[in-house]
Each structure stands twice: as C-alpha cells, then as structure tokens.
Amino acid sequence: MNTSATQKMDIQKVESSRIGQVDFDNLTFGSTFSDHMFECDYKDGAWQNPTIRPYGNLSISPGAKVFHYGQAVFEGMKAYKDDQGKIWLFRPEENFERINKSSKRMAIPEFPHDLFFEALTTLVKMDKEWVKSGLGNSLYIRPFVMATQVGVSASPSTDYKFMILTAPAQAYYTGDVKVIVADHYSRSANGGVGAAKAAGNYGAQFYPTNLAREKGFQQVIWTDDSEHKYLEEAGTMNVFFRINDTLLTAPVSDRILDGVTRKSVIDLAKHNNIDVDVRPVLVSELVEAAKNGSLKEIFGAGTAAVISPVSAFSHKDVVYELTKPEDSFSTRFKKELMDIQHNIGEDPYGWRFEVL
Template sequence: MNTSTANISVTKVTNSRLAEVDFDNLTFGSTFTDHMFVCDFKDGAWHNPAIVPYGPLTISPAAKVFHYGQAVFEGMKAYKDDNGEVFLFRPEQNFERINKSSKRMAIPEFPRDIFFEALHKLLDLDKGWVQSGVGNSLYIRPFAMATQVGVSASPSDEYKFIILLSPVKAYYTGDVRVTIAQKYSRSADGGVGAAKAAGNYGAQFYPTNLAREKGFQQVVWTDSNEHKYLEEAGTMNVFFRINDTLITAPTSDRILDGITRKSVISLAERAGIDVDVRRLAVSELVDAANNGSLKEIFGSGTAAVISPVSAFGYNDKVYDLQKQDDSYATKFKQQLMDIQYNRSEDPFGWRYPIAND
C-alpha cells in the first residue's frame, strides 16, 4: 500500500513480523522492526523522504562509504509507559549532534522537520514493537552515509539518511570491568573524536579485543599524547566518584558530548552533589583507589544508560571497587529510567511524547 502524508511517503508491509519476535531473547541491535525511513541527497538537496519496509539496500561496491568511511550515526531510544504512551528522551539533542557530526565529516546537514516527522510517523507505525516494562525499549539508529560511486578520496555528492528501529533489552548485563588505555588511543586533538563518525568505532575493535582477552569488557581511553588523563570509553562517557565528588572529563574535540552524560550532570547538580568537570589523571585515580577515596566508576550512554564499573585494570594490576550503599550509579540510573518510562515528574522537560497505543 502506498500512501503519502505531508512530504514523507509511506509504504507499509503487507505482513508484520512482530508476532514472530521473541522479546525475551533479543541480541542488542540485531532485530529490526517492519519499517525504516530512507531519504536521498542528490544535486544539492535531500529528496524523496520515505518510510518503506525494512530490507536490504542495492548499493554500488564503489560507493564512497565503503572506501572512505564517510558516515555518521546517532543512538536514541523510545520507551513505553504502562498506559501505552511512547516517549523519546531529549531527541532534540540527538538531532543537533548528528548534524554536528555530519558537518565534521563533510556530510550535508539533515532538515529538522523531516527528521522529526520521520520519527513520529515511523514510531507511530511500529509502536507495537516498543515493549513496556523498565529495561525494554526500541533502539533508534539514524545514520547518514556517502553513496556516490567513486574510488577517489573526496567528499561524496550523494548520501542516504536512514532510520532503523530495533527492539532491545538493556545493553549490559551485570557490572563492567574496564582497562585503562596505555598504548592505543581513540582520537587526537583536531580529529573526529567528538563526532559519532563510523570510523571512530571500528578503530576501537582491535584494542577492545585485546582488553577482552584479559577479562575487561571496555577500554577507558586516555589522551593520545601521554596516556595520562582519563577521557571516555568507546560506547560511553565515564564518571568517577572520589569521596562524594563526581568527576568527569570535559568535552572537547576528542570526547563525545554525551546526552546521558549531560543528563547525569544535571541530576547530580540538582541533588547538591559536587560535580567536577575536569581532566582526571590516571595517577590520581590509582591513588584514590589505593587510599580508599575512590567510591565508584560508572559509564553513561544511550545504549547502556548507566553501567557500573566493578574493577579497572592498569599497569597489569586490577583495582576492584566495592559496592556502595548510596551508589550514585544506582540512584542516577533509577532517576533517568523513571523519567524515561514516565514514572516520575520530568523537572527538566526531557520527555518527548511521540506515539501512543
């Protein structure tokens, strides 16, 4: 069936796959809903925004994305409350960030009205895929990529902007053990670390594999010059609680301006917790671990929300963290999820209603 509302054409599936999905056994990011959004950039403008059945693309092997990694993405989630209403969390931030990422990667910015209309239409169509219940959500993956044919290293003239939806459970199960980077690095000053550029992630796979072989799930990256200061983990920003002060690295052109990160800072400040946004030296972290003042480490990110870190490795030593009765990680995770799932007030106006059953 082909219908058109406003500017986005909609082609619905004839048979939904929803009934076939085992929502209790989802692998993160590998199941997709019935529909996706696709829009093409050509001749200097975005054309033909369309919602179509989720399915494969037909794309040239010479498309620039394969050769030059000219691609950016975002990660968002939709949450359903007990009344069947579906909410996003601060989607304006994701919209602004993908365009910031695009600019750094020489990709044309995407129009605000099409972005939000696409989300509304897509979520309305596939709202049955958003499961209620805390921990369940629909992961939303907007991305843009270079599709022009050409194996010469210059910006593409053609792009696709796509939004995929994937039902998920929580990203991490259990606590996370991290290792502090001493050899490899994630990004350079003047580089693309602050952008959600595709290549930033692939570049971390090898060092992360080495970390996994030693029993750590993630790497906490340090500055590439000296490996002296703590920056971020590959899929999350990182917070350190020393005594009762919460410390996290300032954003820069190396560090992603995380939406969960800035939300945690707002929640902490509202609670009267001292938040110190500054560079934390690895040596200071080790000292704090040794003298007992290091209370918690946790990661923040859309996929993981809040991930408590149970141990960190450095210089072949492992530093275990004790569980805290008044854990900030637990408190902020609860507060964030209460807002996301419409179980509490929304003092900052972060909830964004988008569809309902």
C-alpha cells in the same frame, strides 16, 4: 534545504508484520529490526524522496564512497512505552543537533530539523507495537547517514543516504563491567573526529578492545594519545568517577563525545546537590584514590546501557577492585533516569518528548 515543506513523505506499509516471529524475551541488542525503516537521499544539492518502507536490503554499488572512505555518521536513541501505552523519546533535540554536528565534521550535508522529527515520529508510530512497556524495555533508534556517490577517489561524496532503523531492545544488563585504562592504543587525536559519532571511530576501537577482552576486561577507558595521563571516555560511553562524594568527569573536547546521558547525569547530580567537578581527570589521581580508599565508584553513561557500573579497572597490569557503596550514585542516577524515560517519575528537566 528543508524538504519537508515541499516534499510529502512516501509511505509504503508492510503487507504483513514480522512481529509475530519475534521472541521479545530473547533479543540480541541491535540485531532484530522492526517492520519499517526511513530513507532519504541527498542529490543535486538537496535532501529528497523521504520514504518509509518495509525494512529490507539496499541495492548499492560496491564503489559507493561509504565502503572506501568511511564517510558516515550515526546516532543512538530510544523510545519507551509507559503503562498507559504512551510512547516517549528522551531529549531527541540533542540527538538531532549532534548528528548534524557530526555530519559537519565529516563533510556531510546537514539534515533538516522538521524532516528529522517527522520521520522519527511517523516511523515510531507506525511500529508502535514493537515498543514494549516494562522498565528497561525500549525501541532502539538508529539514525545514520552514509556517502553513496560511486567513485574510488578520496574526496567528499556528492550523494548521501539518511536512514533510520529501529530495533526492539530489552533491559540491557551488562553485568559488572571491568575496564582497562589505555596506555598504548588511542581512540582519537587532538583536531581529529573523536567528538563526532563518525563510523570509523568505532571500528578503530575493536582491535584494542579485543586485546582487553582477552585479558578479561570488557571495555577500555581511553586516555589522551600523547602521554596517556588523562582519562577521557570509554568509546561507547562517557565515564564518571566518584572520589569521596565528588563526581568527576572529563570536559567534552574535540576528542570526547558530548554524550546525552553524560549531560543528563551532570544535571541530575547537581539537582541532587552532589558536587560535580567537570575537569581533566588524571590517571594518577584515579590510581591514588583507588589506593587510599577515596575512590567510591566508576560508571559509564550512554544510551544503550544508560548507566554501567564498573567493578574493576586495570592500569599497567595492576587491577583495582571496586565495591559498590550502599549510597551508590550510579544506582540512584540509573533509577532516576529510567523513571523519567519510562514516564514513571517527575521530569523537572523537560527531557521527555511525547510521540504518541
């Protein structure tokens, strides 16, 4: 299945770069794409024709299965440029492993390791001018796979397309995030696809998230679907709770994404001698801790925003406000993570991966 040994990548460069037309000080996240993209098709039981070509439209049948059955998965990663002009990725092996885990759950063939890394590094090198230095700047990388067989019958596709798009991103300041703890809608089922970065998991959250936004909250913290008793994740990020000086987060499961930032935060916390308790966290514990003052912080962890401090949560229409403490864990983790990502700080964990 590893086509990299047998098939040479076809590389088609842009005639002239679009980079001059881009205002790098006013980027909307994920909507401006770099000059090139990677594309590789699965047919006749093998990944073939790996190609880097200018970013542009696909010509695809409206009968392709991705449009009808949501057989699609993705990943989110970032490349960072340091002050010496070197370019780094953050734990890319984790994303590689996860996209194949997601693919397996969605009955999509796995993608070969070496070809993934060859595509990723070649693409980033070709578009290296699109990676801007400066803390918080990055090139957002979106590997994804979609079902391309033409046919409106509900069965796994025989054909797929693996792609990588890249999009320059600025420091992503979310502002203070206010969240609602879900007590009616749910993100995923036991035995469902919640642990996969499956496309449909995201579209399914838009409506309940819109309802939260109408009430002045930006995100939803999802809970278990049977009783809404346990805190799970926030859909685009995992969630951490600091009660007194202990950091709590839910264990990963078939409902919760195994976030790369999540596991990095756990390692950072342990390295900082902070008590980390990975266990099911009750909504009632959170409410109780908010009431008695032991709830110090809530924050989200994910690739896009790295760490997002939560300033308030709502549960059953009661709003609990949080004041960030002076010794904020979230501020410390965000700085330590970003310093590693941008090659400013030490990396005792071996998380940085040099591209160029």
